[in-house]
Structures are given as C-alpha cells and as structure tokens.
Amino acid sequence: MGQVSLIEVSKRFSLRVDGAVQVVEALDRVSFTVHDGEIVALIGPSGCGKTTALRIVMGLETASHGKVTVDGREVTGCGFDRGMVFQFAELLPWLTALQNVMFGLEMKGMRGAELRDTATRYLDLVGLKDSLSRRPHQLSGGMKQRVGIARALAVDPKVMLMDEPFGALDAQTRETMQAELLDLHARTKKTILFVTHDLDEAALIADRIVVMREGRVQEVMSVPLARPRGDLGLVRGTTEFAETRYRVWQALHAKTVH
Amino acid sequence: MVETIDRERAQERAPSAAAEAPRRPVPAWVITLGSLVVLLVAWEFFGRDINPVFGSYPTAILEAGIALARSGKLWSALVESLQPFAVGYALAIVVGVPLGLVIGRFRIVEAAIGIYITAGYAMPLVALVPLLVLWLGLGFKVKVAIIFLLSVFPICINTWLGVNAVPKTLIEVGKSFVAPNSVILRRIILPATLPYIMAGIRLAVGRAVVAMVIAEFFTSISGLGAIVITSANNFDTATTFVPIILIMFMAVALNYLIGVVERRVAPWQAEIAGRDQQ
DSSP: OOOEEEEEEEEEEEEEETTEEEEEEEEEEEEEEEOTTOEEEEEOSTTSSHHHHHHHHHTSSOOSEEEEEETTEEOOSOOTTEEEEOTTOOOOTTSOHHHHHHHHHHHTTOOHHHHHHHHHHHHHHTTOGGGTTOOGGGSOHHHHHHHHHHHHHHTOOSEEEEESTTTTSOHHHHHHHHHHHHHHHHHHOOEEEEEESOHHHHHHHOSEEEEEETTEEEEEEEOOOOSSOOOHHHHTTSHHHHHHHHHHHHHHHOSSOO | OHHHHHHHHHHHHHHHHTOOOOOOOOOHHHHHHHHHHHHHHHHHHHHTTSOTTTOOOHHHHHHHHHHHHHHTHHHHHHHHHHHHHHHHHHHHHHHHHHHHHHHHHOHHHHHHHHHHHHHHHTOOHHHHHHHHHHHHOSSHHHHHHHHHHHHHHHHHHHHHHHHHTSOHHHHHHHHHTTOOHHHHIIIIIHHHHHHHHHHHHHHHHHHHHHHHHHHHHHSSOOHHHHHHHHHHHTTOHHHHHHHHHHHHHHHHHHHHHHHHHHHHHOHHHHHHHOOOOO
C-alpha cells in the first residue's frame, strides 16, 4: 500500500518586508490524492507552492491547517514510510556513495552485513555498482541523483517524494534519468509524487498531473498514455502526449485562477 | 535502457581519463627553503655590522643555541614550557569545539552565552594576569589558565561559525531519515564543520604560543621565557634570540602537523576545494 492524501492543506508564512509584516498564503486548501502505485506530477510556476506541498507531505514543514495522510495515518513528522529525493541530491560530501545509502538504512536500525548488502543492491539497481567507493565530488550530476534515489529507495518507503529531481541535470542526462525512473517504477511499484516545472517531464512520466497556481490546485488531469511507456522518444511523437502537454499548458496559462 | 545508461557513463568517465600529463612544477618546499636561505644570508651579511647588544646574526645565534643545548638548559626550559602549553591548548580544543557546536546549534544557548564568547575573544588578557595570579598562584595552574583563555575563543568562534554555515538541506537529509538531534549533530553537523574547526585550531596555535611566553614573563619566571629575560638582562642578544626562534619553529611545526591531521580527518575538503594557484 502507499496512498497519500492531502486534505484541505493550507500554509501561511509571515514575511517581514521593509519593516511591515506580510502574510503569504503559500498553500490554500490544497486537496488531492495519490493512489497506491501511481505516479503523480505536481507542476506549476515558481512560487506556486508545489515544493512547500511536497515538504509538508515529507514532514519537513507543518501545515497551518488541514492534514496529510499516508494509508489513512496522519503525518506528524518525517517517517520511513516516505522517502525524499532532494533537488540537488544533497549527498553527504564526506561519505562515499555506498556510505550515503547506508546512512539512511542505519537510521532505520539496520546493522552488519545486511546493511552493506542492502545498500549495494540498491546502488546496483540504479546502475552504480562500479562506483560504490566514490565520494560525491567524484560523481557526475546524474550519478549523484542516482545515489540520492537509491538512498531514498533503500529504506523501502511506501511513497517516494521527489523535488525537481532532474531539474539540475543537462537535457540528455535528464532524458536518460526519466527513462530509468520509469523502469525503476515498473520494478518496484512504488507510489511516486514528484515536483517539476517541466511540461514534457510531467506528461512523459506521470499517470496524473496536478497543476498548481498561486497556492491552489488549478486542475487535476489524467494522462491517457499506456504503461509501460516504452521508448520515450516515440511517446513524444504521439498525439496523446502532445494533447496532454497542451492541456497542461492551457491550465498554466488560463486567465482565471481557481 | 541499459545501452543508454552505458553510453551516458562513458561520457561521464571521459574527462577524467583525458587528464593531460602536467608539467612538473617546482615543489613548494624548494621555494620555501630558497626564501629561508635568502633571508638568513641577508641577515648574516647585514647583522654582522650591528653592535652585538642591539642585534645579532644567524651564526652567532646558532653558536649561542649550541652552547645552551650543551649546558642542558635549553631542553629543560623547553620541557618546562611545553607542559603547560600542551595542557592549556588541549583543554582549549576539548572545551572550545563542543561549546561552539552547542552554541551554533541551539538558538537559546547562542542568545544566552554567545555574547561572552565574542567579548572574551577581545579580552585584554595581559591586563587580567595579575588577577589570575591572585586566584591561581604563580605555578603551573595559572600558566595553563592563561594559555587556555587565549586559545579557547578562536576555536570556539570558528566552530560556531562553521555550524552556522552548514547547509540547511544537509540537516534536512538527516531529518528525512528520522535521525534524532544527537545523531544529526554528530554525523552531519560535526563533519560538515570540521574544516572550520581545524582552521580555528590552527589560529589558536599562534595565540597559545604567545600566551605561553606571557605566562612565563608575568607569573613565575620559567621555561623559554626565563632564558629570554635573563639573557636580555645580561645584554646577551644572541642567546635571547635562541628561544624566540625555537618557539617560532615549534609553531610552524605544529601548524604543519595540524595540516596533516586535517587531511586525515577531512580528506574530502582538500579534494573539493582543489586550489588553483598561479
């Protein structure tokens, strides 16, 4: 199982601008559900609250109102039922790739030979079997993010939360990583909620797309593309892809904000 | 799928494999040695013309040093000086680092005692020595206290600054894996702060050495400081220079040693920083 529900989630910040206190409504009654095994993309322009929503689901921030549940249990903080993949991987620079993956497992209480074996297995899963003892600065951007994915995946969460995971990568590496993520999803069947600002990425990867604007959910739409997606280069040429992409574009540019 | 991964990895590997064979530059130690030779020769050349009461020159200092070493005075003075130095300096590290970590990590502690640390750094310690003597006497204890007080603040402040510079996202990595505060402090903040801590420990060497001499001048006259004072009173300038140069040599050696330790405990730092100099 791995179903995530956001129920009327609101988040207010107080900002001090030129001496005056401004209340910023980052999220305003955001509700949507990610079903078990589903991939949902959270898309919107910068500052629309998509990352805040993800961080609240992870438990790194708390909602001002409303609640988040994972399989019906309310989120009150970070937990091993959710795994976070950070935008810039955020590997610990003094640890090797293997030790970075082991870190999460150790926090979960794993020890001894099992610890090393499990971490190695997950690095193998993301194609980094030969780079176990490299430190982050010896890894390329794509490899770093693979370690970040392995680290989150290794603790066997019900839900993977990804904050613009491929946003910092070059175009070619990004396409490779997108295909790898779909492959990983096919094998692990994890529920995935990911934040992106890339229309193509949302349409290529997600089952459903949540479009956010100004702290609100503008529209939730299904992607009419079959799984497995197969060759993503071919998917890009289909009319379904083009239509989905256009619908998201329309929602992002609509005059009225819901 | 597999093919695309392999191709991407091949691209990623390419730059490191193509590293060009560098032209061997002159090693740094050769340049340092050259600089020392030039200085010593110039000093020797010009120093010989100065009245031996007002100045001295390397060969005369070397002679005086050999005489002092033969008489055994130099070594007993060195040991006498090093004992309070080692204890005071070690104590400064043991107290300064954890204190800096706690101040940097906890807002309340920072607000409550941060101000004393900042003020303490600027404290005119020499002026306080008479008071310290009243409290602790003229012996070993007061010397340790002076060395400790002068070197603990740079270590503590640097550690504190280091904690403040730890990227928030690294701490969030710990939080996202439900790490308790103590684990975040020990396994994320401490290693991330290590380069700052080592810099603080290096800065403190200079202050600790100065503190050592101050202590020997203003409490019971002893150790290397005593040799400086007695030989200066006898207008034996060459001998005065012996402990001064020995102390400076000691500080340089200690600084080098700390550098070695730093590369041991924080090897990633040197690799990330990768100095590019002209």
